[in-house]
Amino acid sequence: MPRPQAYVTEDAVRAARGVFWTQGFEGSSVPELERATGLNRSSIYHAFGSKRGLFDAAVQSYLDEVVRPRLAVLTGSEVAPDALVEYLAGLRAAIADADPPGAGQGCLLVNTATAPIGGDAAVRAVVAGYRAELRTAFERGGRARFPGRDPAELADTLTSLVVAAFALARVDPDGAVRSLDVALAQVA
Numbered sequence: 001m002p003r004p005q006a007y008v009t010e011d012a013v014r015a016a017r018g019v020f021w022t023q024g025f026e027g028s029s030v031p032e033l034e035r036a037t038g039l040n041r042s043s044i045y046h047a048f049g050s051k052r053g054l055f056d057a058a059v060q061s062y063l064d065e066v067v068r069p070r071l072a073v074l075t076g077s078e079v080a081p082d083a084l085v086e087y088l089a090g091l092r093a094a095i096a097d098a099d100p101p102g103a104g105q106g107c108l109l110v111n112t113a114t115a116p117i118g119g120d121a122a123v124r125a126v127v128a129g130y131r132a133e134l135r136t137a138f139e140r141g142g143r144a145r146f147p148g149r150d151p152a153e154l155a156d157t158l159t160s161l162v163v164a165a166f167a168l169a170r171v172d173p174d175g176a177v178r179s180l181d182v183a184l185a186q187v188a
């Protein structure tokens with residue numbers, strides 16, 4: 001009879017997500033992941049198959065617990081006319097309020113897209129799906145904010161500005177905030 005699992009999988013994945021988010025896949029060592037999750041190497045490999053398996057679980061956790069809850073104002077059954085402003089202002093505040101400046105982690109998926117692992121076909125597909133999810137949410141928000149107007153161009157513009165802000169959040173938080181200010185001006 002196998003031993004009962006002595007840890008909560010979701011907690012381990014969240015802890016690993018924090019390591020991957022700040023260090024990236026390549027920068028995250030298995031010993032760091034062991035310390036963060038409280039699991040030993042054999043438990044990580046048994047539960048997730050590999051460091052990559054743990055990373056994939058962390059990415060899914062990021063989408064389910066970070067991205068989609070924030071996007072909920074734009075993806076729910078009814079989208080309020082001010083949903084775009086609410087979403088963009090929330091992002092702006094999160095980046096602007098990071099202490100110290102630049103301590104914000106940006107976006108796990110945007111960070112991943114620019115790292116060596118971003119060349120992996122499965123990772124590219126997840127990042128492309130995330131971008132499409134953002135764009136669709138912005139299109140829904142644009143339709144609610146500006147009824148009767150085609151929201152496609154606005155959705156493309158907002159997607160670009162938000163991705164740029166995520167890419168800049170760690171290295172140039174003021175630039176990231178300016179990008180979001182431009183996005184907010186688009187929906188004013």
